Amino acid sequence: MKQHLAFITPLFFQFVIGIDYDGWLNVKIQHSLNCNGEKYCTRGNISLKSIRAGTSIIEQINFNEKHIDELKELADIDGFYTIRSLVTAADSTETEFLSSVKAKAFMDNGLSDVINAWVLPNGAVIAVSFQVNNSSQSRIPRSVNNDYKITSNFYLRHVEPAAVPDTASYIQKLEREREAREKGELKDNRSFLAKYWMYIVPIAIFVMISGSTNPEPAQPAR
Numbered sequence: 001m002k003q004h005l006a007f008i009t010p011l012f013f014q015f016v017i018g019i020d021y022d023g024w025l026n027v028k029i030q031h032s033l034n035c036n037g038e039k040y041c042t043r044g045n046i047s048l049k050s051i052r053a054g055t056s057i058i059e060q061i062n063f064n065e066k067h068i069d070e071l072k073e074l075a076d077i078d079g080f081y082t083i084r085s086l087v088t089a090a091d092s093t094e095t096e097f098l099s100s101v102k103a104k105a106f107m108d109n110g111l112s113d114v115i116n117a118w119v120l121p122n123g124a125v126i127a128v129s130f131q132v133n134n135s136s137q138s139r140i141p142r143s144v145n146n147d148y149k150i151t152s153n154f155y156l157r158h159v160e161p162a163a164v165p166d167t168a169s170y171i172q173k174l175e176r177e178r179e180a181r182e183k184g185e186l187k188d189n190r191s192f193l194a195k196y197w198m199y200i201v202p203i204a205i206f207v208m209i210s211g212s213t214n215p216e217p218a219q220p221a222r
Contacts, residue, residue, distance in 0.1 A: 023050075023051060023089060023090030023091075023123055024047070024048060024049050024050065024051075024089075024090050025047070025048040025051055025087070025088075025089055025090075025117075025123075025125070026045070026046070026047050026048075026087070026088045027045070027046040027047075027085050027086070027087050027088075027115075027117065027128065027154075028042070028045055028085070028086040028087075028088075029042075029043045029044040029045065029046065029060070029083055029084075029085060029115070030042055030043055030083065030084040030085075030086070031043045031081070031082065031083045031084070032082055033063075033066075033067045033070045033071060033081070034064070034066045034067045034070060040084050042061070043060060043061060043083065043150075044058060044059055044060030044061060044150070044152070045058070045059045045060075046058050046059075046115070046154050047059075048156075051119065051123055051156065054156060056154045058152055058154055060150050060152060061150075062145070062147035062148060062149050062150065063111065063147060063148035063149075063150065064147055064148070067148065068140070068148060071103050071106065071107055072103075072107070074103035074104075075102075075103040075104035075107055078102065078104070079102075079103050080100040080101065080102060080103060081100065081101055081102070081103040081106045082098060082099070082100040083098075083099055083100075083130050084096060084097070084098055085097045085098075085099070085115075085117075085128040085130075087117070087125045087128060089123065089124070089125065090123075095125060097125075097127060097128040099128060099129050099130035099131075100130070101113070101130060101131060101132050105132050106132055107140065109132040109133055110140050110151070111140055111148055111149065111150045111151065112132065112133065112150075112151040112152070113130060113131065113132050113150070113151075113152050113153075114130075114131050114132070114133065114152070114153045114154075114155070115128065115129070115130055115152055115153070115154045115155070116128065116129045116131070116154075116155050116156075116157050117154070117155070117156050117157065118157045118159050119156050119157065119158060119159065120159055121158070121160070126159065
């Protein structure tokens with residue numbers, strides 16, 4: 001079974017601006033069709049020599065009749081076609097991601113899909129998603145060898161990390177405000193209860209307990 005190469009250079013302008021790290025990236029694409037008893041087997045590979053440059057090389061197998069038959073069986077039961085992505089970065093760490101689409105949608109789209117890798121500014125891949133467009137083709141295109149060709153587009157998606165509050169700075173601010181109030185430098189506009197609740201609550205609890213443990217003596221019967 002022959003492989004085909006696809007050189008894809010998507011729009012990476014916004015991504016390159018926000019990335020803080022550069023290095024190579026490799027994504028092994030596996031699926032569960034025609035795997036001879038194995039849960040997953042190779043579907044292809046995506047490689048990038050530079051995350052900043054963003055140029056990716058995609059190598060994928062062509063489907064044969066057995067792939068299509070198994071895909072049709074999944075489509076008949078409204079099942080999902082699943083791919084497993086094994087991502088390896090320059091530090092040699094490998095991360096696994098799973099993603100699925102309806103088998104019928106994949107077939108209706110002519111075995112054409114979009115693969116997105118979601119990357120943090122430090123170069124870490126946090127997710128790989130697999131999806132199809134909402135287009136429909138009358139038949140699945142065949143290659144020159146009469147196999148069924150997969151067409152994939154790969155994109156890197158830049159993810160901005162959520163802002164994390166600086167807890168230490170916040171505690172220091174509260175401490176400065178407390179010291180200023182104690183020195184009279186900062187006017188305390190809090191209510192009476194807000195300022196002295198730590199004294200009021202214990203007294204209230206003590207009164208409640210005393211009332212329950214020392215009931216009033218019963219009145220003598222006439």
